[in-house]
Amino acid sequence: MSATPTGPTDGPVVDDRPVVEATNITKRFGSTLALSEAGIVVRRGETHALVGRNGAGKSTLVSILTGLQAADTGTVTFDGEPAPPLGDRDAWRRQVACVYQKSTIIPTLTVAENLFLNRHARGPGRLIRWNALRNDARELLAEWSVDVDVRQPASTLSVEQRQFVEIARALSFGARFIILDEPTAQLDGAGINRLFGRIQDLRAQGVTFLFISHHLQEIYEICDQVTVFRDARHILTAPVAELSRPALVAAMTGEDVSMPEAVHRRLSADVPVLLSVQDLVTASGAELSLEAKAGEVVGIAGGGGSGKVEVAEAIVGLARPASGTVTLDGRVLRPGSVPDALDAGVGLVPQDRHREGLVPLLSIAENVTMTVPHRIGRRGLISPARRDAVARQSIADLAIKASGPHVPVSDLSGGNQQKVVMGRALASDPKLLVLITPTAGVDVRSKQTLLGVVDDVRRDGTAVLVVSDELDDLRICDRVLVMFQGRVVREMAHGWSDNDLVAAMEGVDLHHV
């Protein structure tokens, strides 16, 4: 790997030995080369970004740095010492922890139990000393200023609290090096600010972070070094301040990339209304009425708690609304029924691809064609050739990085899994495409591909709802309805300014209603 320039940082650099150094790491999965003589050096006290396109090898490196997988070749050292043997989990926990997007907290246990249950001294008769356990948990959280009641069940924690509890747990094992894997993906603006404040505080207390994100502005905000991986290789490591945004994108993609142009088409008056949502009220009380014409792209924007996801889920049948009707091309959809919505011509990219999206152990072909049995066979008999053809088309159209249609979805990187979800939504040639946070966890180039799809389908007369708080997602819309606290507070015509939209999502500027 290239030399690591160590520019002056404003953080407390204590000594110069790297907290972690991975050198010449190669890792293969069958015929896939996930890492090729790649490496990284993270120095004490820095917040170091690891970026790269989907499938670049980031997660594979994290699994090797945390002792979950062995590299085929190469070495890992912590503070100059060889990494522990793979099986010695406790020794690894003393060095490093990763806070993943998916929680590793057990929801049915309390916060205190999650923190200490398996390593707490027991009293006479090996009984758990609950008071002592709770006190230790309280002390730990107080030490790291985490304001959470240790008796509450972990299932009641917000995403943000859960992350803080996981960080405190890692610190309690002695680790002072923490990997954050897409930590902001499920947080709203205020939550991100609090997380960043916490990272700065911990950094001042001597904690080193490796920060993985597809949001480049976050890297410029919070990190001082950045390492770029591309196609399984280390491309560069540099101080963030010395790398321009175009140079960073170019390093990630090997080319210059710009986001899809916001092409705005004026829909003529005689284009028919395809989707009509009338007086929809969700179980949590969010309200929406809207009409979308054939070929129209309507954004539903809003921060956390705005109700945008709830209304979208009610439209597509993932949740049963309290009242209201959804009509698609003259057909009233059955409330709370996804099969009915699919049958009526809805294509869906759900918010959580792990929960409602994919069956990980099935192949790309099986996942993509799951909702369109009629396209791949007759009378219950599936034609494998036709199924593979549909999948190959998706792989080509969406530039899915995989060796073929039979690869299990669990072997794909996160961003490529998201493309499979999009492929499945498109496989039915939907009349209405509903995209809920479609580019979460997706790199710049893949974002361009996914958003480019919208332009293709709208040309064919599909109505599209884009439900998101990402400005890049919303920019492709003909108009954006902004929700705040369960209501549409503003409709923004195409050509809005970033500031106006962000202000509206934050609930500012309500006089425009």
Ligand SMILES: Nc1ncnc2c1ncn2[C@@H]1O[C@H](COP(=O)(O)OP(=O)(O)OP(=O)(O)O)[C@@H](O)[C@H]1O
């Ligand atoms: N268990 C596995 N079996 C087979 N292939 C795998 C496995 N894990 C990862 N891969 C492959 O290794 C490559 C690197 O994947 P990795 O998950 O490390 O990428 P990533 O940079 O984390 O991507 P993303 O940003 O999309 O999460 C990809 O081509 C992926 O398909």
